[in-house]
Amino acid sequence: MKIAEVDTPETVRSSEAVAEFVNTTKAFGEVRAANNLNLRIKRGEFLSFLGPSGCGKTTALRMLAGFESPTSGEVLLDGQAVGARPAHKRPVNMVFQHYALFPHMTVAQNVGYGLRQRRPKMAKAEIAAKVEKALATVRLQEFGPRRIWEMSGGQQQRVALARAIVNEPKILLLDEPMAALDAKLRGEMQSELLSLQRQLGITFVLVTHDQEEAMAMSDRICLMGQGRIAQIGTPEDLYDRPANRYVADFIGKANILPATITDRADGMARAVLANGAQVVLRDRAGDTQATPEVAIRPEALMLMGSDDQPGPGDTVLPGRVTHRTFLGDMTEYLLQTEALGVLQVNVPRQAARAMHGAGTGETARLLWAKGAGLVLGPMA
Template sequence: MTYTEQLNPVESPIAEFRQTSKRFDSIVAADCLNLQIRKGEFLSFLGPSGCGKTTALRMLAGFEMPSEGEVMLDGVDVSNLPAYRRPVNMVFQHYALFPHMTVADNIAYGLRQQKPRPNKETINAKVQDALDKVRLGDFGDRRIWEMSGGQQQRVALARALVNEPKILLLDEPMAALDAKLRSEMQFELQKLQRELGITFILVTHDQEEALSMSDRICVMGGGKIQQIGTPQELYDRPVNRYVADFVGKSDLFEGRVIDTRGDLAKVELHGAYAYCSFTQPPENGSEVMISVRPESVSIHKHPPQDLAADSTLFQGVVLNRSFLGEHTEYVIRHDSLGEFLVLASRQVEMSLGQFAAGETAYVVWRAGAALIVEQK
C-alpha cells in the first residue's frame, strides 16, 4: 500500500514529499513517499530500524538527495539543494558538540559561519536568547564535558535554534538518556515547541515517545508510509496488522466474516463470535485479521452472569503473570486462538483477586472492541 494524505486546501504545508523515493544500489530505503507536513506541528516518523524513517529525515535535511520525486520546503523544490542552503537545522542522536569549546561557543558556531557574518554584539545576544529558551541562561561559560546528558541535549537544541530555522529535525535525540531523564526531556521538548511555534520533526523507534509527544505520527515500514494520523487515530484505528502490532500492543486473531450489519461485522473465531468494527466493509465469507487491544479484554474467574449477547467470551489457561505497577499483564493460552495478552488494572485485581499460572480464566471483550485490519 502506498499511503497518501492531503491537507485541507486552505492550508499550505511547510514541507512535503511528492512521490519521493531513495535507493542505495538495489536497496529501496524510501519508497514513493507522499506526505504534507503542517506549519507549527510536532510530527514523528515512527518505525523499527531499517524502515526508512531516518532516510526521510535526511532527505529533508539535505544530507541525502532523492532518487525520484521531489522534496518541498515552504513551497520551494529543494530536492537538489545542499543542506547548508535549507531553512532547517538538525539535532543529532549524539549531539555532535565540540568538547574543546564553551557552551556559548558551541551555540555561536553556526552564526559565525554565516555570510555576511553578524557582528559580535548580535551573535552574543542571539546566543544568550537561545540559552534562555532552553533554560541554560547561566551556563554559557561552561565546557561541554562539565554538562550532564540532559544539559548537553539542551545545548544541541540551542545551537539548532539560534539560526532561527523554519523546521527543527530531531534524529532520536533522547536515545542515550535514562528513562527518567528521557521523560523529563520529552516534556521540555513539547513545551519548547509550543512556545516557539516551529515545526518539529522527530525520528524515533520508541512508540511511547511518539504517542506522548506528537500532533501526528507517520508510521514507516519497509520504506513505505504505512499510516499517518494523530496518536489516538493510530492507536484506535490502525489500518493494517503492521501498525496494530507496532503501535501499542495488540492481540491478533484470524477469523471469517459471517455477516455485516451497520458498522459491525460478525466474525467467527473458532467456535465463538466477535462483533468487529472496520474501516472498509468486509465481504461475507472472507477471511480477515482482527485486532483487539489487551486493555479492552477483561479477565474473570467465572463466566460473567450479565454478559451482553454481542460480547465475545473465551475460556483459557493463564500461562504467565507479570506485575507492572499500574496494571498486571497476563499471557493466556487458548487451544485454537493460541497465546494472547490481557491487561488487568490494579482495581480489577483487588476486586477479583490474582490469577496464578495454570489457572482457568474467562476472557471477555465487548462488541466493537475488535477491529478488522489488513493482513500485512
C-alpha cells in the same frame, strides 16, 4: 504493506504545509530506502517518523535536511522544490543523536557557531544577544562560559537544541536525540522538548524507534516500514484504528487472530474465530478479504468474575492462566485458549483486587465485549 491515510500529490500542495514529500523515492543501488513517499508536514506541528531500523525514517529526515537528494519525486519547503538546494541554504536545522558539539569551544561558542557560518557579516553584539536568548530558552543562560565536557548529558542536549534554534529555523529536525540518555532523563527531556516546541511554535520533526516516545510527544505519527509509509495519524488513530497487522503489532500490544467475516454494515462486522466463537467488532478494513485478521488490545479483553454475565452481543472465551505478572498499575495475564492460542489480558490493579487475582493454572473466562476489537486491512 498497505498505505493508509496518506496525502496524495493532488492534496499535499497547501498553504498550511511547511514541508512536503511528493512521490519521493531514494534508492541506494537496488535498495529503495524511501519508496514513493507522499506526506504533508503541517506548519507548527510535532511530527514523528517512527519505525524499526532500516525502515526509511532517517532517510526521509536526511532528504528534508538536504544531506540526501531524492532519486525521484520532490521534496518541497514552503511549496518550493529544494532537491538541488544544499543543506546550509535550507530553513531547517538538525539535532543529531550524539549532538555533534565542539569540545574545544565554550557553550556560547557552540551555540553561536551556526550564526557565524551562515551570517559572517552579523555584528558580534547581535550574535551574542541571539546566543543569550537561545540559551535562556533552554534554561542555560548562565552556562555560556562553560566547556562542553563540563556539561551533563541532558545539558549537552540542551546546548545542541540552543545551537539549532538560534538560527530561527522553520523546521527543527531531531534524529534520535534522546537515545543516549537514561530512562528518567529521557522522560524529563521529552517533556522539555514538547514545551519548547509549543513555546517556539515551529515545526518539529522527530525520528525515533521508540513508540512510547512518539506516542507521548507527537501531534501525528508517520509509521514507516520497508521504506514505505504504513500509516499516518494521531497517536490515538494508530493505536485505536491500526490499518493492518504491522501497525497493530508495532504500536502497543495486540492479540491478532485469523477470522471469517460473516456480516459487515455501518462500520461494524460479525466474525467467526477459529474456535467457532462469534464476535462483533469495528470494521477498519471495509472491504472483503479472503483471509482477514482481527485484533483486540489486551486491555479491551476482560477477565470475568464468577457472578459476571455477558451482555447482548458479548462473547465469552474460556481459557487457562499460564502466566500472571504484576506490573504495578495493572496485572498482565496470559491465557491458553482452545484453537486461538495464547491471549494477553491486562487487568487494572483495582479490578484484579476485586477478582482476588486468578492464579497460574486456574481456568478463567474472557469477555470480548460487543464492539471491542477491529477488523484489520490487508498487508500490501
